[in-house]
Amino acid sequence: MDTAEKKELEAKSSSAPAQPLLPPLAASQAPPTSGSEGDADGEAEERERQARELKAGLHPLKYKFVFWYTRRTPGVRSQTSYEDNIKKIVEFSTVESFWICYCHLSRPSNLPSPTDLHLFKGGIRPLWEDSANCNGGKWIVRFKKIISGRFWEDLVLALVGDQLDYGEDICGIVLSIRFNEDILSIWNRNASDHQAVMVLRDSIKRHLKLPLSYIMEYKPHDASLRDNSSYRNTWLRG
Template sequence: MHRAPGSKILNYESAMKKIATFGSVEDFWAVYSHLRRPHDLPHVSDYHLFKQGVRPVWEDPANIDGGKWIVRLKKGLASRYWENLVMAVIGDQFDVGSEICGVVLSIRGSEDILSIWNQSANEGRINLKIRDTMKRVLNLPVDTIMEYKTHNDALKDNSSFRNTDVFR
């Protein structure tokens, strides 16, 4: 799914446009090869890649008890990191079963943000495995700051990226 630039509206879902569904790696590549790369997207736009049947909103039953890991990127790095993260999720490199709901790329003015959404915010061991796998598949420097935010907290403060827990 893609959220159009500048669409700050009350109903977040109505601003999203479903691009495609796929059932195999081959189908994915057929779609992906025709998408605009992150570095070509306008500021304030998002790409969402979620499991079939899971809506990319905090309130979805698969997401409501979960949260997301967040990595903030300098401008110019998003295309490579996004592709690596998507490949890792599709290739099941996280090895956490059905825990991962989807991934999001948020293009913003001064930074780009990658996040990986999971079902269970209270599963500490699984959450740390997701964080560590994300660091590994993206080949992030050891001093990279990662953040975690529960969807419950996001609903309370109506924010995706403020008031996060910071992990160094």
Template structure:
């Protein structure tokens, strides 16, 4: 399957062309608007240049404001399970960059779920559809989601704004329901402040630490 978007093509070819962020278009007549606008990002760890910073690897793909716009984008990108190497998709609310340091993220954290190979595409689709459909019922807490394709297993994460125990627990319950995970699936919650302390010199190491 071919990618439609230049950000993905540039990464696949080894080029360092940066795709500039563009706001989501206004929903067209008859379209179903989402509660929030979203932006889809892509990153691939460089195998040749070890000095590339994390934010330099982030490539904007597209943004959308309606159900129809989302499916128009989603139908033209390769599913996570069909990708290889050290790559990530990031789907975040428009205006929030998929970085710990972003104002919306820095006081929150993320649920991290390790997936056996073969589950990435199904779990990613179930998660982002639940997120777009506001199934988590935690107000504005949800910031975005990431799927990280790795060599031995894949990693799914859902980012939120605060570390309130009640909210964190409610998000976990919804995650377990919408993903229908096997009983032995490993789930871990990580506060972004802890991640930043553990990785104060991080800019070139494994993206999973993000």
């Protein structure tokens, strides 16, 4: 998305009575459920939230999101210290609140190494062990530092706007600022669903307009737990 398009979307979201940039979640659009009472309660809460936001003249997103931030000293670290280093920045659930917080975040080019920016759906922590993540994995794309910010922004907008295929299967996205490169990763719930994994890969390529020279790698979170590494020893490339 170029600067002109972004300014146009900001103008639309701030003017009333503008049409919603993202429509409220109708019953037919609700994420599939497992039939549990907890899932039903969660969907009811989401519908109530969206109704309140619409009544307030806002434009509700399909999901609530949270930005997280991790800044740590290079070197070996335990899982406990990593979890302690994850800091919640802000949460949002409407188009308006998204633009307010996003415009105040530091650009990736201004962040030191090593730093991680996380954007996850509400209720999901950016940890391999989280119940929403433990059976899943992530697609990984490596970028030169000079261009990573643009791809990160495109991916943020695609996630917030629910533009990626199998969107209900996505838990969140991460931008990892490193010394020689930056890494984007897209986390999904089910690493064993090969069709969902591959369709998500194609959707990411399409929305980011990735050149053919870019290689995407996939790694399940249980493999990351075994070798204590996020990005080494990936088992699927595409």
